[in-house]
Amino acid sequence: MDEHESLVEVSKRPNVNLQVLPFRAETYTTASFPFIVLRFGTDSSSDVIYSEDYRDAVYLDRPDDVKAYSRLWDDLRAAALGPEESRRLIVELANEFEGSGSQ
Template sequence: MPDWFRQHLDLEADAAEIRWYQSEVIPGILQTEPYIRAIIDREDVEQQVEVRLERQKAIDRPDGPELNFILSESALRRNLGDRLTMREHLSHIAAIANRLNITIQVVPLDAETYVVSSFNFIILRLGEEVASDVVYLETFTDADYLDSPEAVRAYNRHWNRLRGAALWPAESRRLILRIADEMK
């Protein structure tokens, strides 16, 4: 596991709140094992499965972080694996969306908005002050960690605009279930 990702895991474990925007695939912390196996085509697939499933334990920790996700509808519709894998995966996400510490919102494909984002980002809130936020940006071979107040404010503003363009959580859950039903 690269050092740049180990740093992210440490920050994720210490975070009080995680805000995660993902445009093309479902975030690793929400992925089912069959979905993980469908999207990873590398020698270290077993290690990747183990790491992602271990990270998901944060969802169940009583002292775990507040998790907020904004997903594009295209991430839900991108058929990775077979239809059964996708249907089970989407049903899993809809079930997780009922948890008190998790909010999942979807930006629908037909949203009438100027707010779009072709890049993924994660805002990790490490304390109660915005000054403690770190923005995580991952590339194919590396990652950037932004903690300057200007960068954090810019990403928080972008997050809020995306939230405004997204469906409310209950509407998002219904959309997720409808897409899962279409996979039958």
């Protein structure tokens, strides 16, 4: 099974939500750094943000920080393709890549 096939199959699981943010997406919000919103249970009031940079990693739990990152995450998800569109794009790009003879 190719990597894109695995990705497509995993994206069909009920606990996975895969969304692709294409380069052409019309959004003013960008994130050029990794971050994770950690949620413990269903209550978002205890969310913690985990972020990394070149030299360090930080955990942010101040309400203003959590709110800013949560807003960023919501903006990125809104600009991304939906799950079905994302799967179609992955398959389409994989087929183009395979058809070009690239490995």
